[in-house]
Amino acid sequence: xxxxxxxxxxxxxxxxxxxxxxxxxxxxxxxxxxxxxxxxxxxxxxxxxxxxxxxxxxxxxxxxxxxxxxxxxxxxxxxxxxxxxxxxxxxxxxxxxxxxxxxxxxxxxxxxxxxxxxxxxxxxxxxxxxxxxxxxxxxxxxxxxxxxxxxxxxxxxxxxxxxxxxxxxxxxxxxxxxxxxxxxxxxxxxxxxxxxxxxxxxxxxxxxxxxxxxxxxxxxxxxxxxxxxxxxxxxxxxxxxxxxxxxxxxxxxxxxxxxxxxxxxxxxxxxxxxxxxxxxxxxxxxxxxxxxxxxxxxxxxxxxxxxxxxxxxxxxxxxxxxxxxxxxxxxxxxxxxxxxxxxxxxxxxxxxxxxxxxxxxxxxxxxxxxxxxxxxxxxxxxxxxxxx
Ligand code: GLA
Numbered sequence: 001x002x003x004x005x006x007x008x009x010x011x012x013x014x015x016x017x018x019x020x021x022x023x024x025x026x027x028x029x030x031x032x033x034x035x036x037x038x039x040x041x042x043x044x045x046x047x048x049x050x051x052x053x054x055x056x057x058x059x060x061x062x063x064x065x066x067x068x069x070x071x072x073x074x075x076x077x078x079x080x081x082x083x084x085x086x087x088x089x090x091x092x093x094x095x096x097x098x099x100x101x102x103x104x105x106x107x108x109x110x111x112x113x114x115x116x117x118x119x120x121x122x123x124x125x126x127x128x129x130x131x132x133x134x135x136x137x138x139x140x141x142x143x144x145x146x147x148x149x150x151x152x153x154x155x156x157x158x159x160x161x162x163x164x165x166x167x168x169x170x171x172x173x174x175x176x177x178x179x180x181x182x183x184x185x186x187x188x189x190x191x192x193x194x195x196x197x198x199x200x201x202x203x204x205x206x207x208x209x210x211x212x213x214x215x216x217x218x219x220x221x222x223x224x225x226x227x228x229x230x231x232x233x234x235x236x237x238x239x240x241x242x243x244x245x246x247x248x249x250x251x252x253x254x255x256x257x258x259x260x261x262x263x264x265x266x267x268x269x270x271x272x273x274x275x276x277x278x279x280x281x282x283x284x285x286x287x288x289x290x291x292x293x294x295x296x297x298x299x300x301x302x303x304x305x306x307x308x309x310x311x312x313x314x315x316x317x318x319x320x321x322x323x324x325x326x327x328x329x330x331x332x333x334x335x336x337x338x339x340x341x342x343x344x345x346x347x348x349x350x351x352x353x354x355x356x357x358x359x360x361x362x363x364x365x366x367x368x369x370x371x372x373x374x375x376x377x378x379x380x381x382x383x384x385x386x387x388x
Contacts, residue, residue: 002053002118004387007070011055011114014068014075020057020112021141025134025384027051027119027126028176029207029346030337031185031200031297032304033282035312037170039230039275040191040250042282045172046200047180049381052130054115056138061110067094070116080108085164093128096160097135103159104152106144113138120374122215124338128165129173132157137178137384150178151193153384168224169339180383187286191250198289200380205294205332205350207378210361212318213371214342223339226271226312233272236260249275274311278304298333298348305335305345314340318369325364329357344376 004022012019026047033043059066063080069090078086078095080102085095098108115134119127136153140146148156157174161167175188181197188195230249237256238246246252249272257272264272281300288296305323309315315323319336322345326334333348349357362372 002116004053007053007055007114007116010068010070010116011057011112014114015057015059015066015112018057020055021138022053022055022387023134023138023141023384024053024387025051025130025132025137025177026180026381027130028173028180029125029209029378029380030172030176031207031346032278032285032301032335033172034278034304034308034336034338034340035226035314036275036278036282037172037188037190038168038227038248039170039279040248041275041279043170043172043175043188043190044185044198044282044285045176045188046185046378046380047176047383048119048125049379050117050119050125050376051177051381052115052117052119052127052134053387054113054134054138056111056113056135056142058142059110059112064110065094065098066112067091068114070114080110089165090131092164093131093160094135096164097132097156098139100156100159100163101136101139101144101148101153104148104156106139106148108139108143111139111142120211120376122342123209123211123213123374123376124336124340124343125209126173126177126338128161129157129177132160133174133177133384137386141386154178166224167221168227176383178384180381182382183380185380187282191248198286200289202294202348203292205348206354208347208349208354208358209337209344209376209378210322210347211344211374211376212316212322212342212365213374214316214318222314222341226314229268229271230275233257233260233264233268236263250279252276270311270313274307277307294332294348298331301333301335301346301348302327308336308340312340316340316342318342318365319345321368322361322365322373325361326357329353329360331357346378
């Protein structure tokens with residue numbers, strides 16, 4: 001995590017010399033359950049020890065926000081009453097969160113904010129959710145005495161993506177960033193929003209991310225397309241079964257998918273097939289974790305990769321290559337993590353294979369693509385919090 005004094009020194013320098021409160025929110029990993037959140041299925045994320053830190057202070061104005069991105073060295077001032085909001089994409093997260101928190105009962109007025117982050121951008125570790133949750137947490141503390149619920153902060157983050165940033169995401173990332181707990185993964189049922197903490201200390205194994213450093217861009221992208229495919233399949237199934245309610249693919253069975261196969265495109269069929277399989281795999285992973293069967297967990301991770309690559313088509317050559325290297329090194333489980341189109345693989349690897357695997361992956365990736373993948377050892381950290 002970053003240093004509070006570093007953020008504070010920039011806040012003092014760029015505004016009026018006063019200090020505010022400092023808040024932090026993490027990025028996330030996800031063990032399994034990809035593209036299931038907006039389909040009402042299960043996810044299995046955990047917060048990481050990297051995130052976003054922001055210092056915020058009400059500035060006494062009705063609705064003027066003065067914002068400084070420490071990493072980009074960029075200052076943007078805007079008014080919450082401006083219907084268009086700021087153009088800089090990073091500032092739109094602040095604008096969006098402030099308006100969405102207002103909708104959820106926080107009496108947000110003008111404020112100064114400076115923030116920095118250490119979640120690698122575009123790595124599929126949800127740097128944007130870390131921003132949203134951090135800003136939401138701070139504004140809740142400063143303008144609502146913490147009365148906006150944790151779930152409403154999650155939903156404010158998701159609505160910011162939908163309404164101001166062009167990504168129709170689910171709730172996994174914001175959920176993990178708000179609710180994360182050190183040492184625990186969380187199984188969330190995205191339909192009922194019930195969740196459970198799972199202490200995750202796999203004896204003899206560790207989790208490591210390999211970042212291909214291929215950047216993904218979800219905005220206005222194939223991500224929204226995938227979501228539309230899923231909704232289209234649900235519409236077809238619902239039309240065949242007027243007696244029942246179908247909200248998402250979570251409500252649909254394998255048989256029902258087969259019934260509409262002839263009416264939908266081959267592409268939509270494959271996408272829905274992946275989602276139904278992934279829903280089952282998360283539950284199978286929970287059973288395996290309950291009996292400490294990490295080899296089974298790993299097998300299911302490889303199946304997810306296969307599905308994300310061939311059926312959901314959100315992988316890329318570099319990530320498939322990293323997955324092959326993992327397999328060839330006898331790594332227990334490996335798969336693309338997050339939305340896809342670049343970013344990381346998440347690998348469950350036995351301690352005794354770790355060094356060999358990392359060095360082989362670096363060498364072979366470098367030979368093929370001219371640069372090494374970045375390596376992040378996963379440390380499961382806490383969710384959103386006030387630091388001072
Ligand atoms: C992105 C989205 C999430 C989720 C994942 C895929 O991270 O923000 O809501 O859909 O992709 O599992």
